[in-house]
Amino acid sequence: xxxxxxxxxxxxxxxxxxxxxxxxxxxxxxxxxxxxxxxxxxxxxxxxxxxxxxxxxxxxxxxxxxxxxxxxxxxxxxxxxxxxxxxxxxxxxxxxxxxxxxxxxxxxxxxxxxxxxxxxxxxxxxxxxxxxxxxxxxxxxxxxxxxxxxxxxxxxxxxxxxxxxxxxxxxxxxxxxxxxxxxxxxxxxxxxxxxxxxxxxxxxxxxxxxxxxxxxxxxxxxxxxxxxxxxxxxxxxxxxxxxxxxxxxxxxxxxxxxxxxxxxxxxx
Numbered sequence: 001x002x003x004x005x006x007x008x009x010x011x012x013x014x015x016x017x018x019x020x021x022x023x024x025x026x027x028x029x030x031x032x033x034x035x036x037x038x039x040x041x042x043x044x045x046x047x048x049x050x051x052x053x054x055x056x057x058x059x060x061x062x063x064x065x066x067x068x069x070x071x072x073x074x075x076x077x078x079x080x081x082x083x084x085x086x087x088x089x090x091x092x093x094x095x096x097x098x099x100x101x102x103x104x105x106x107x108x109x110x111x112x113x114x115x116x117x118x119x120x121x122x123x124x125x126x127x128x129x130x131x132x133x134x135x136x137x138x139x140x141x142x143x144x145x146x147x148x149x150x151x152x153x154x155x156x157x158x159x160x161x162x163x164x165x166x167x168x169x170x171x172x173x174x175x176x177x178x179x180x181x182x183x184x185x186x187x188x189x190x191x192x193x194x195x196x197x198x199x200x201x202x203x204x205x206x207x208x209x210x211x212x213x214x215x216x217x218x219x220x221x222x223x224x225x226x227x228x229x230x231x232x233x234x235x236x237x238x239x240x241x242x243x244x245x246x247x248x249x250x251x252x253x254x255x256x257x258x259x260x261x262x263x264x265x266x267x268x
Contacts, residue, residue, distance in 0.1 A: 008255040011104050011233045012081045014195035015257055016049045021189075022166035029053075031064045033069055039159040040073045041152060043261065047077035051088055059091050076262045081255065089260070097260035103238040105251035106231050111221055112250040116211035120219045123173035123185075131182035132173055133161050139202040164200070174219050176203075176212040183207040188223040190217035196229025201242070217249060 020034040023045050027033070030052040037047035049065065053059050066076055078097065080089055093099070123132055140157025164171060164187070176184040184203035190196045198220040203212050224232045234251055236243045247253075 007106070007231075008104075009083065010193055010195050011106055011200065011231075011254050012257055013050075014084075014191045014193070014197055014233055015102075015235055016079065016187050017106060017192065018167075018171070018197050018199065019044050020049075021170060022163060029065050030058060031062060032071070034039075035069065036163070037072055039163060040070075041075075042159050042163065043075060043077045043259075045072050045159075045163055046075070047079055047259075049079035051078070051080065051084060052060055053085050053088050056087060056091075059088050062088070063091070063095070064266060073263045076264070078259065078260045080258045084127050084258075089258075092260040095262070097262045100259050100261070101238055102235045102257040102259065103243060103253060104233055104255045104257055105243065105246050106233050107221065107249075107251045107255040108231055111218055112248065113214075115214040115218045118205055118210075118212055119177040119217040120174050123142055123168075123175055128173075128175065129161075129165065131175055132185055133158075135175075135182055135185050135202060138204060142205075169204065171199075172220075172223055173200075174216055174223075175247070176216050178207055178212070184212040184216055186213070186220045188220035188227075190224050190227035190229045191233075194228075194230035195233055196227070196231070197226030197233045197235070198224060199235065213245075214249075 020032070024035045025032060031048045032047065032050040033048050036042065039045050049064060053062055076097070082261055101263060106221060121128070123129060136252070137154065137157050140154065140160070144151050164173070170187045172188055172189045175182045175183055184207060186201045187199050188196065189199065198217065201216065221232050233254070234246055235257065236246060
């Protein structure tokens with residue numbers, strides 16, 4: 001097993017790599033730049049991460065370039081973690097960036113507990129992707145109601161479908177069916193350096209509390225492990241309840257991924 005500090009860093013790097021998968025990526029000013037000009041409103045596809053600034057001059061150059069590289073976006077997004085210099089995070093706070101955290105949890109070994117057998121199938125065909133697209137639209141409608149105004153429109157949910165399809169087949173989606181109807185989805189990614197990740201869990205409201213999410217979790221974790229993952233990570237909202245379900249299944253908290261966001265009124 002890696003030392004705890006190193007393991008936490010590997011988990012954060014795996015999460016960053018999954019987010020960037022399928023997007024344009026380049027290095028500059030001591031940071032990794034993730035960009036998708038086709039979908040400029042999607043934060044996950046347009047941000048910087050792994051910034052290694054060590055001086056105020058470095059911070060100035062990084063933020064100046066941020067304005068150039070993301071002139072097509074109506075936001076600026078910077079991802080940081082425990083390795084990031086406080087010079088950068090302090091400057092982001094000063095400049096009016098809002099902070100939100102993602103709790104990274106990690107599974108070492110098998111999931112705890114049992115699960116009911118459900119009809120779980122990998123997304124492979126165009127018909128499968130159409131079923132996922134319909135579920136993702138419902139997922140986005142539910143999620144956007146929790147967002148502050150002005151709320152982004154349904155096009156963001158559609159953009160996520162395109163972005164996730166570009167990550168396939170490395171990112172494998174699974175659908176759970178009830179009486180032939182697609183009712184829930186989840187995904188798995190084997191990652192690299194021994195850290196895989198499961199991601200993007202959703203069940204239609206009318207099918208919740210039937211064990212679909214648990215069945216999808218078991219299938220997706222097994223898929224990660226079968227494809228070479230030593231550990232399996234999951235990202236969750238530290239203010240929401242699913243983290244307790246993940247903990248009961250054997251995931252333990254390992255690190256915080258921190259995101260700083262500034263919304264603009266118009267591109268540039």
